[in-house]
Amino acid sequence: MSVGTQTRRKRTRTNTNNMVGGDGIGAESILEGMLARQSSFLQHNLRDGLNFAEGNDSGAAVVNHNEPPFIDNENAIVDLDHTKVERIGEEDDEGHEEDDDLIFIKEQPVYFASPTILGSKNYTSTTSKKFKKQRTISLPQLPHAKLLYQAMREAPRVQNNDELLHLTGSTSKTLDGNRKVNLRVIQSPSPMDHDPFYSSSVSPKANSSASSDSDSMMDSGLNYGQTASNTTSHKRSLRRLSAPRLTAKLVGKKAKTKKRSNFKTDKDGHYVYQQGDVFGGNRFLVEQLLGQGTFGKVLKCYDIAGDTTIEAEAQTHTWNSTASVQPKYVAVKVIRAIDRYREAAKTELRVLQAILENDPHGQYQCLILQECFDYKNHICIVTDLLGRSVYDFMCANGVARFPGSHVQAMAKQLIRSVCFLHDLGIIHTDLKPENVLLCDETCVEKNLPLDIVRTMSARRKEASGGKRKFLTNPEIKIIDFGSAVFHNEYHPPVISTRHYRAPEIVLGLGWSFPCDVWSIACVLVELVTGESLYPIHENLEHMAMMQRINGEPFPPKIVEKMFYKATHKLGNSPSDLSSTVLKHFDKNALSLQWPEKNKKGDYITKEKSIKRVMSSCDRLDIHISKKIRADYGEWLSINWNLTPEKNWALIRSKALNEKKYNGMVAGDLNKETFLFWYWFVDLCRKMFEFDPTKRITAKEALDHEWFSLGILDEGITCFGKF
Template sequence: KKRTKTLPQLSYSRLAYEPTFDKNSVYEKIGDVKTALIQHQLTNYTYDVPCDDKDGHYIINPGSFFANDRFQIDSLLGQGTFGKVVKAYDRYNNCVVAIKIIRAIPKYRDASKIELRVLSMLKKHDPENINQCIHLRECFDFRNHICIVTDILKISLYDFLDNCQFLPFPGSHIQAIARQLLRSVAFMHDLNLIHTDLKPENILLKDDSYTKKPYKKFDTNDTTVFQRKILNDPKIYTIDYGSAIFDDEYHSTVVSTRHYRAPEIILGIGWSFPCDLWSIGCILVELITGDALFKTHENTQHLAMMEQVIGQSIDLKLVKKCLNQYYQQQQPANSRRRLSNSNSNSNSSDCIANSFSKATGKLLFPTNKTPITLINEVEDLCNLDTLIGKKTGFKFDLKLSLKDSLIKFKVPKKQIDDYEFWYWFIDLVRNLLVYDPEKRLSAKEALEHRWFGHGIFDDGT
């Protein structure tokens, strides 16, 4: 721990980002990574039986041997559209590893080659893994499955929240996690890489051990005292580069998991590095609230939620860009056929441009066709200042200076340090959750934010 003035601060919160690679080498593209082909051999531990299910997933049997007895599978860690991740014992190197076993389907095999390029790039430019991105140990091709071997880590931030009844992380740990995450992303961006799928599920803990401390919620009249789990070490690693891309290569229309998706992606006006910073803003709020900020599966409602939380309408500049693209893509006037594309609303074949007034550029939400459940979900949200205030026991209005806020809300002298900490936290998040990607903080700029100069005395310090 370090101390800022008289306040404790975890060492992770002061980590510097110092790129150690030659920036010219970043543009030396890494080609396809060759995966060693391991021919299947019958051994004392294996039998010549089908190894895949009907969807091309490798069938996992805990305790079984894999890759000609090289590994012994311990358990299934996770499963997705790409394949499965298992915990396994490497019998050659006498260590436990994680193996991502890609589905034996051409499109997923092809996609894994991009991920291998990304992982190889990360390792090439940070061999000591200072920047805490998951490291590639090796890769091979076994029984038509590309296998990616990495270090074994513990559970994700999401799983830790889940195991903790979705009680918030202490502020000191949120700051430590934010610093590490921003540093990892700054490193990726310097390598011309965009992660595109940052979320609590893709941030893993190095150590998930904890101690329990009493905790009382600020935002309820419930006097229950909970036993909150406090990490012994909040060190993290970013994982899952299956959706990562090089900025100068093909960008698909829609990326990112819905709850963490930036407005420019929804609007279909193009995206780049800033989309990762929007995701980080959403993640930081989730760590203090215990709940995803934008819980929706519908584009127009998603934008309405953003306006409710941020307290401002979507920038007219962005709306005009969205509308202009829509008009350019329209069929000739005499056909009158409406555009339908991959960025459409889930309940309509119209593109997102039809969710805005052509006259004013304002978001058309709600309309007389909007289900009441969607309206209520938006109206139940409060703005960011109020949301964080409820979780910390303070009142905020970031239209006011810190000095004026302390006066207006009559913050007791003994609470001023805590108030300052959360005031600057909200300021950072507000500068990450900016509609216009050109005005959003970059990862390096966020690392310079004054919040990281403030410590706090809490359960994590």
């Protein structure tokens, strides 16, 4: 729910300190403290701290205070400069009853100043011109939680019942598409070749002299106070520097005297990483290994020829005497020099090209392709260099879980990105925290209590320094389209990392767009709890945990289809389907047999396995409740079988009893915060639907009730702080 004007109409006039009313529990809570100074908070903290308008460096949202008051159909008028609501033609409170829980909310527009955002009419936030009647307090939301999505085109169908059996995609379409990929081949330069910055008009004799001059200039460092003629000479000398020396000069490091290393490939087709390697026609200088896998390696490289600042100034003979030279770093994915990985890389390139053509400015939080080429039989994919992954941030945090406001902001971006991909007919297939990168790692650090620090593992304690970190901007980007496929092309039998794998993949039913929605739900729960929802490595335990988390067995319909497909050998099933999945189901009862028993009725499932499943998870609403009680009190509970009103009544009753008998204040929860988490669980429940034909789609998820609710937490108060 957006920040807005709010009021609570009373039969008798009340003090503003009663804003929380009967819904608030915990006089010492952050929520009550913030609400007590709501007017100041709205007009100062959110106006100044949440401002994306140009000229404001905080990078956050701002409400439009230049709008005239707006009158809705019920004659309610909102004064945007003062947080009050008046009813036109309404008599005094005395003598007239009024619903004193009724709150009118004016949704405020959010403005962005980023060029890539301003350029798009799609990347906007809610600008509703209507008042909403809510029985809740208007709590703030982060700008990214209010992003809208406009469909690119009519989305392809989700899989229907028949496709659960037959959906495998067309291999020929994949091969035909890959044949159309034309890669620029870059030859390995000879020792006599010069850098891209070298001017071919200079004679070899001049080269030698220039090289000597360049070396002496680099030893003395860059001199920004040069005359115009010296500047031109200096820029020409920069163009004659070797790649390592030029890079050393730009970043202010001491030049390395060792010879340039060679780009080597091992017997398995992997590039042999070595810091300082130069490849791609003497263009990319390897600085760091960012990641590696079966596909190849991802490198942090300095793009020499891509430094447009150096190139432009060298050509125009100009020099900025005040601005420092910033090196341009990129991420380069070097694919293994083996045919099957090259084919997969061509599919990835087609996916990236489709994203680039439809979203050149990256408005939908997807990684944007810069260029690609073929070097020594390695396909190299060049993209922007972003921050570390959400997973790495969680590992280095004293408390791994994110505040609710950040989870909501990331969820909106993630689901919105998947909507965009699905509209293009693309299925990502490998959504996980490792493949979600932070655009800005700036954070606010807060010391944790000693009793919490003592319970940390040595690794987390060292990585976090005993502090909890809150991002100042939870903007994200989705990366790694190496496993992505077009919906009508070849579908491998097994996709996704185990922890985020949908049940239709495990059961060998065939998969389509809904598998991404399941993965998103796994990611969201992990952001809330700080732990993987499915910390297992084999099918039986995975299926047992799925049933436990969903609170119900697999639907007989999809189990029957699994047996039918296996019996008639339809589609492309996982090679281990019979040994790891089918044998654990009763063909007559169409149910999973877990824990397993022998004919004598004795359990044959190992006790360690049973304990691992039973202790790792519970039904999702109970599981989430247990994890967030650390923030809101032991009496917090969510039961998805009860309405929100009945849930809240039980919580109030329990909290009041605790206060009455124990003489203590129970936690920092109010009804609005409870509703936020209740509807979060509801959204996840719909995303965890076993039957992919009934699972909520990404577009439907964007319209879920949860995204209309706000929460006031440390994610809100830390946003845009620096």
